[in-house]
Amino acid sequence: MPKPGSRLRLVDVAEAAGVSLATASRSLTGRDGVSEEVAARVRQVAASLGYVVNPYARTLAGGASSSVGLVVHQVDDPYFSEIAGGVIQVAGEQGLMVQICHSGRDPHYELRQIRHLIAQRVGVIIIAGSGYDDPRTEAATRAELTAFQSLGGRVAVIGRHALGVDAVLPDNEAGGYALGAHLLSLGHRRLAVAAGTGGLTTVTDRMAGVLRALRSLGLDASSLPVVHTDFTREGGCRAAEEILRDHPDTTGIIALNDAMAMGVLSVLRGLKISVPRKMSVVGFDDVSVAADLAPALTTVRLPMTDMGRMALELALKPPSARARRRSTGHTLVVRDSTAPPRR
Amino acid sequence: MPKPGSRLRLVDVAEAAGVSLATASRSLTGRDGVSEEVAARVRQVAASLGYVVNPYARTLAGGASSSVGLVVHQVDDPYFSEIAGGVIQVAGEQGLMVQICHSGRDPHYELRQIRHLIAQRVGVIIIAGSGYDDPRTEAATRAELTAFQSLGGRVAVIGRHALGVDAVLPDNEAGGYALGAHLLSLGHRRLAVAAGTGGLTTVTDRMAGVLRALRSLGLDASSLPVVHTDFTREGGCRAAEEILRDHPDTTGIIALNDAMAMGVLSVLRGLKISVPRKMSVVGFDDVSVAADLAPALTTVRLPMTDMGRMALELALKPPSARARRRSTGHTLVVRDSTAPPRR
DNA sequence: AGCGCTTGCGAAAGCGCTTTCGTAGCCTAG
DNA sequence: CTAGGCTACGAAAGCGCTTTCGCAAGCGCT
Numbered sequence: 001m002p003k004p005g006s007r008l009r010l011v012d013v014a015e016a017a018g019v020s021l022a023t024a025s026r027s028l029t030g031r032d033g034v035s036e037e038v039a040a041r042v043r044q045v046a047a048s049l050g051y052v053v054n055p056y057a058r059t060l061a062g063g064a065s066s067s068v069g070l071v072v073h074q075v076d077d078p079y080f081s082e083i084a085g086g087v088i089q090v091a092g093e094q095g096l097m098v099q100i101c102h103s104g105r106d107p108h109y110e111l112r113q114i115r116h117l118i119a120q121r122v123g124v125i126i127i128a129g130s131g132y133d134d135p136r137t138e139a140a141t142r143a144e145l146t147a148f149q150s151l152g153g154r155v156a157v158i159g160r161h162a163l164g165v166d167a168v169l170p171d172n173e174a175g176g177y178a179l180g181a182h183l184l185s186l187g188h189r190r191l192a193v194a195a196g197t198g199g200l201t202t203v204t205d206r207m208a209g210v211l212r213a214l215r216s217l218g219l220d221a222s223s224l225p226v227v228h229t230d231f232t233r234e235g236g237c238r239a240a241e242e243i244l245r246d247h248p249d250t251t252g253i254i255a256l257n258d259a260m261a262m263g264v265l266s267v268l269r270g271l272k273i274s275v276p277r278k279m280s281v282v283g284f285d286d287v288s289v290a291a292d293l294a295p296a297l298t299t300v301r302l303p304m305t306d307m308g309r310m311a312l313e314l315a316l317k318p319p320s321a322r323a324r325r326r327s328t329g330h331t332l333v334v335r336d337s338t339a340p341p342r343r
Numbered sequence: 344m345p346k347p348g349s350r351l352r353l354v355d356v357a358e359a360a361g362v363s364l365a366t367a368s369r370s371l372t373g374r375d376g377v378s379e380e381v382a383a384r385v386r387q388v389a390a391s392l393g394y395v396v397n398p399y400a401r402t403l404a405g406g407a408s409s410s411v412g413l414v415v416h417q418v419d420d421p422y423f424s425e426i427a428g429g430v431i432q433v434a435g436e437q438g439l440m441v442q443i444c445h446s447g448r449d450p451h452y453e454l455r456q457i458r459h460l461i462a463q464r465v466g467v468i469i470i471a472g473s474g475y476d477d478p479r480t481e482a483a484t485r486a487e488l489t490a491f492q493s494l495g496g497r498v499a500v501i502g503r504h505a506l507g508v509d510a511v512l513p514d515n516e517a518g519g520y521a522l523g524a525h526l527l528s529l530g531h532r533r534l535a536v537a538a539g540t541g542g543l544t545t546v547t548d549r550m551a552g553v554l555r556a557l558r559s560l561g562l563d564a565s566s567l568p569v570v571h572t573d574f575t576r577e578g579g580c581r582a583a584e585e586i587l588r589d590h591p592d593t594t595g596i597i598a599l600n601d602a603m604a605m606g607v608l609s610v611l612r613g614l615k616i617s618v619p620r621k622m623s624v625v626g627f628d629d630v631s632v633a634a635d636l637a638p639a640l641t642t643v644r645l646p647m648t649d650m651g652r653m654a655l656e657l658a659l660k661p662p663s664a665r666a667r668r669r670s671t672g673h674t675l676v677v678r679d680s681t682a683p684p685r686r
Numbered sequence: 687a688g689c690g691c692t693t694g695c696g697a698a699a700g701c702g703c704t705t706t707c708g709t710a711g712c713c714t715a716g
Numbered sequence: 717c718t719a720g721g722c723t724a725c726g727a728a729a730g731c732g733c734t735t736t737c738g739c740a741a742g743c744g745c746t
Contacts, residue, residue, distance in 0.1 A: 020695065022697075025733065038694080056732080056733090057701090057734090060397070062700090081419045088444065088445055098442060101440070289632045292605045365705080365727080365728090366725060368703065368704055369704090381724080399701085403702080403704090403732065404704040
C-alpha cells in the first residue's frame with residue numbers, strides 16, 4: 001500500500017548517473033547494449049543512492065519475476081520446515097523473495113495453490129513433498145507446470161518423479177531397503193510397517209525398498225503387515241495400536257517417516273513396551289529431533305536443508321531440454337531404538 | 344517471467360461483461376461508484392472466466408499490495424515454523440501471499456530484510472521473534488516501520504514490545520514465574536538457568552519471571568547461576584556443561600526455551616544423569632516434540648500457531664491510533680522431566 | 687572515399703491495473 | 717420548467733519499469 005512520493009525510482013538513478021532511463025535499466029539488469037564502463041558507473045550510483053527496483057513495475061514490464069513460490073504440505077512439519085530453510089537460504093543469497101504456501105497433502109488444493117502462484121506471476125515454483133498416486137490430478141498438475149515452463153517459468157520439485165520437471169529425489173527406495181536390511185540383519189523376522197497415506201508416492205517408494213530387503217533374504221514379502229494411516233505422528237499412533245492388536249508377536253516396526261515413528265514410540269511408551277528390548281522401531285528422514293527422542297531413533301537421514309537448496313539451485317540454472325534429476329543420497333543412522341529381538 | 348499473451352486481463356472481463364475497464368476494476372475491488380447490479384454481474388463474469396488479477400499491475404497502479412512479509416529468526420526452528428504455519432493459514436483464507444525471510448537473530452540483518460520487504464512493497468509486515476536489547480538498531484527498526492505505516496503499510500509483531508506497533512505478546516514473564524514456582528514448590532532450592540543470548544528481550548522477560556518466583560519465596564535471586572549461550576539446542580548443551588562444572592550441586596535446570604532444554608537433556612543423558620531423579624529440567628514454548636522427548640518435557644505452552652494467526656489478523660484490522668496488544672496466555676504443562684529433588 | 691556492419695545509447699511504447707476527471711442521466715427544489 | 721446536485725459510468729492519465737526501435741558514431745572492407 002505504501003504510496004509513491006518518497007521512493008527512489010530508476011529515473012532518479014538515471015538522472016544522477018547522467019544516462020537515459022533505458023541505459024540505467026540495462027545496466028542494472030545486466031542486459032548488454034551498454035559499455036561495461038557506463039554500466040559500472042550506473043550500478044555504483046544506484047548502490048550509493050540505495051536504490052531498490054520496484055519488483056511490481058519490473059515484473060509488469062515483462063522482466064523476470066524475482067519471487068519463487070514454494071509449495072509444502074505443511075510448514076510446521078519439521079521435514080518441510082528444514083526444506084523451506086534451505087530454499088530461503090539460497091533465495092536470500094540471490095536476492096529473491098520466497099512465497100510460501102501449504103498444499104495440506106490435498107492434490108486438489110495443491111493444484112489450486114499452484115495455479116494461484118502462476119497467476120501471481122512468480123518466476124520459479126518449487127514443490128516439496130510427495131506426489132500422489134492419482135493419475136488425474138497429477139496429470140493436471142503436470143499440464144499446468146508445463147504451460148508455466150513454456151511461458152518461461154522455472155520449476156523444480158522435491159520428491160516427485162512424475163511431473164516431468166527438474167527434480168531432487170530423496171533416496172526413498174534405497175533408504176527403505178537400508179531400514180529393512182538393518183532390522184533383518186539384527187535378526188528380526190516379524191516386522192510390521194506403519195505406512196503413510198496410501199496415495200503418496202513417497203510411501204510407495206519407501207515401501208518398495210523395504211520389500212526388496214525382505215525378498216533379498218528370500219523372505220515372503222507378501223505376508224508383511226502394512227498399516228496405512230496418516231503420514232503424521234497421529235497416524236503413527238493409530239498404526240502402532242493396530243499393529244499391536246492384530247500382530248502382537250511383531251518385534252520390529254518400520255515407520256515410513258520420523259513423525260510416524262514418534263507416534264509409534266509414544267504408544268509403546270504408554271503401554272510400557274520397552275524399546276528396543278521388546279520392540280525395535282525405525283523412522284525415516286532424521287528430522288532434527290530424532291536424536292533426542294526416547295530412545296534416540298534409528299532412522300535414515302535425508303539432507304533436507306540441502307534438498308531445499310539443491311531444488312532452488314536447479315530451478316535457477318538455465319533450463320535444459322530434458323528434466324534433470326539429482327539424487328540426495330541417504331545415510332542409515334543407527335541409534336538406540338533398534339536391537340536384536342529378544343529370544 | 345511468464346510472457347503475456349495467454350493470460351486473461353481485466354479488459355477481457357470488462358468486454359465480456361459489456362462495461363468499461365474502470366467499472367470492471369471498481370466492481371472487483373469493491374470500490375463504490377458502481378450499482379450493485381452491475382458489480383454483481385462483473386464479478387459473475389470474472390469468476391466464470393477464471394480471472395485472477397495481476398498483482399503486479401494492481402500494486403503498481405497504487406492498489407493494495409496483497410502480500411505479507413514474514414520475518415522469522417529461522418524457519419526451521421519449530422517455534423517459528425509453527426508461527427509461520429498460523430500466518431500462512433490466515434493468509435490462505437484471505438487470498439494473500441506470504442513472503443518469508445530469515446533474520447538469523449541478527450538485528451542488522453533483520454533490519455536489512457525489513458527494508459527489503461518494504462522496498463518490495465509488501466502491504467503487511469509481521470515480525471516474529473524476540474527483540475534485541477540494543478536501543479540503536481531497535482530505534483532504526485522502529486523508525487523504518489513507522490515510516491512504512493505512515494505510507495499505509497500495516498505491521499504486527501510477535502514477542503516484541505518496543506516497536507510501537509500492534510503486538511502479540513507471549514506471556515514470557517508469567518511463564519517464567521510459573522516455571523520457577525513449579526520447581527520451587529517441588530522443593531528445589533539449587534536452581535540454575537540455561538538462558539539464551541543476552542541481548543534478547545525474550546530472555547530478559549522470561550528471566551524476570553524466574554527471578555520474581557524466587558523473590559516471592561524470599562529467596563536470594565542474585566545468587567542464581569545464569570548461563571547465557573545461544574538460544575538453540577547447541578547453546579543448551581554448552582550451558583548444561585557449564586552448569587554441571589561450576590555448580591555441581593544444582594538440582595533443577597530452567598532452560599529458557601525448549602530447544603535449549605533439548606540440549607540440556609542430551610548432555611545429561613550422555614552423562615547418565617537421570618532426569619528427573621537426579622536433575623529436574625524445564626523448557627519453555629512447548630514445541631510439538633516436547634511431549635516426545637526422553638523424558639517428556641515439563642514446559643510452558645505458548646500457542647504458537649494462534650500467535651501467528653493473531654498477528655496477521657491484528658495487522659489486517661483497520662489501523663488504530665494506539666498500538667494494540669494481545670496477550671497470549673500460557674499454560675504450565677507438567678510432564679516427566681520434573682520431580683522433587685533427591686534428598 | 688563510400689558501403690554496410692556493429693556498437694552504445696536515447697525516445698517512446700507498452701505491461702495491466704487503479705483512479706481522477708468528465709459527462710451523461712436523473713432527482714429534488716425553487 | 718429549470719437550476720443545482722447526485723449517481724453511475726466511461727475516457728484517459730499514470731504507476732515504474734523493460735524493451736523495441738531508431739539513430740549516430742566507429743569499424744573494416746572494397
